[in-house]
Amino acid sequence: QTMILSGELGRHPVQFFTSTGSTNDLALIxxxxxxxxxxxxxxxxxxxxxxxxxxRIWLSPPGTGLYFSLILRPRLSPEDFPKxxxxxxxxxxxxxxxxxxxxxxxxxxxxxxxxxxxxxxxxTETQAVxxxxxxxxxxxxxxxxxxxxxxxxxxxxxxxxxLLAETGIPHDRGPLLAAILAELxxxxxxxxxxxxxxxxTEWRQRDIHAGHQVSWGNTQGKIITGISLGPDDxxxxxxxxxxxxxHSVISGDISLAxx
Ligand code: BTN
Numbered sequence: 204q205t206m207i208l209s210g211e212l213g214r215h216p217v218q219f220f221t222s223t224g225s226t227n228d229l230a231l232i233x234x235x236x237x238x239x240x241x242x243x244x245x246x247x248x249x250x251x252x253x254x255x256x257x258x259r260i261w262l263s264p265p266g267t268g269l270y271f272s273l274i275l276r277p278r279l280s281p282e283d284f285p286k287x288x289x290x291x292x293x294x295x296x297x298x299x300x301x302x303x304x305x306x307x308x309x310x311x312x313x314x315x316x317x318x319x320x321x322x323x324x325x326x327t328e329t330q331a332v333x334x335x336x337x338x339x340x341x342x343x344x345x346x347x348x349x350x351x352x353x354x355x356x357x358x359x360x361x362x363x364x365x366l367l368a369e370t371g372i373p374h375d376r377g378p379l380l381a382a383i384l385a386e387l388x389x390x391x392x393x394x395x396x397x398x399x400x401x402x403x404t405e406w407r408q409r410d411i412h413a414g415h416q417v418s419w420g421n422t423q424g425k426i427i428t429g430i431s432l433g434p435d436d437x438x439x440x441x442x443x444x445x446x447x448x449x450h451s452v453i454s455g456d457i458s459l460a461x462x
Contacts, residue, residue: 212381214388215243215273222265224251227326227343230272234330234339242274243384252345255313255326256456267350267365269376272343273387278395281329284340285453286402286438288313288327290394291342293406294386295323302382305370308411311433311440311457315346316411320364322347344383349373400436407433416460417442419452428460 208219216239223229226244228251233242249270252261263270277287295315296307307323308316315323323346330339347365355363366374393402407413413433418426419442429444440452 226272290390294390298383
């Protein structure tokens with residue numbers, strides 16, 4: 204990988220790579236070797252972009268998407284770190300609403316949808332900073348910006364999309380990145396001020412699953428079906444099963460059940 208540019212975007216030191224394996228992997232290393240809070244790692248292309256669940260990849264062709272990772276040392280206790288993922292999803296939505304005049308939806312915990320298909324995802328990872336007794340958080344975001352609709356083939360055709368495919372308009376990635384960063388900064392500041400309830404209110408307004416039948420695999424691998432009640436006050440997903448029991452889901456993959 205070659206860093207071709209380093210500079211600043213507002214308060215953020217930026218390192219830009221034409222190609223790298225995964226910006227999250229780079230950010231995790233750099234967070235352990237003194238990169239300051241707010242450092243942004245951006246790549247035009249990833250050869251090993253990672254999704255949240257084990258073994259999933261994030262397709263990251265050059266010239267068409269935004270693939271970046273933000274290194275943070277938030278003033279939050281570690282049990283609040285998962286809230287960063289929800290806050291980042293909301294930030295991404297708000298940036299798209301303001302910048303591209305579209306109406307994205309959110310799927311718990313970390314997916315951004317346009318017209319029922321996924322166009323972006325978030326991968327939040329933590330890194331204990333050696334010797335410092337401190338934890339850095341890396342928020343990785345992948346957004347399909349200018350990928351043409353025809354590029355989504357096979358099973359992706361019904362599942363994945365891009366801003367271009369949904370709006371018909373190509374988007375300049377630089378200004379979009381700046382808009383997303385500004386919203387991310389606001390969201391992190393709100394969390395640090397203890398304003399998660401307000402973030403949740405706005406998150407729930409964009410929740411694409413709330414009130415629908417969903418299913419997910421529990422820790423024993425059993426598939427459970429129920430009505431999604433949306434995230435609770437801690438950010439865990441509440442699902443009411445057919446016997447009326449409430450399940451609190453901490454992580455996993457939720458899908459719409461056949462209704
Ligand atoms: C998901 O939907 O499962 C999360 C996808 C996250 C993809 C982004 S692209 C930039 C950053 N680097 C990675 O390897 N993954 C994240």
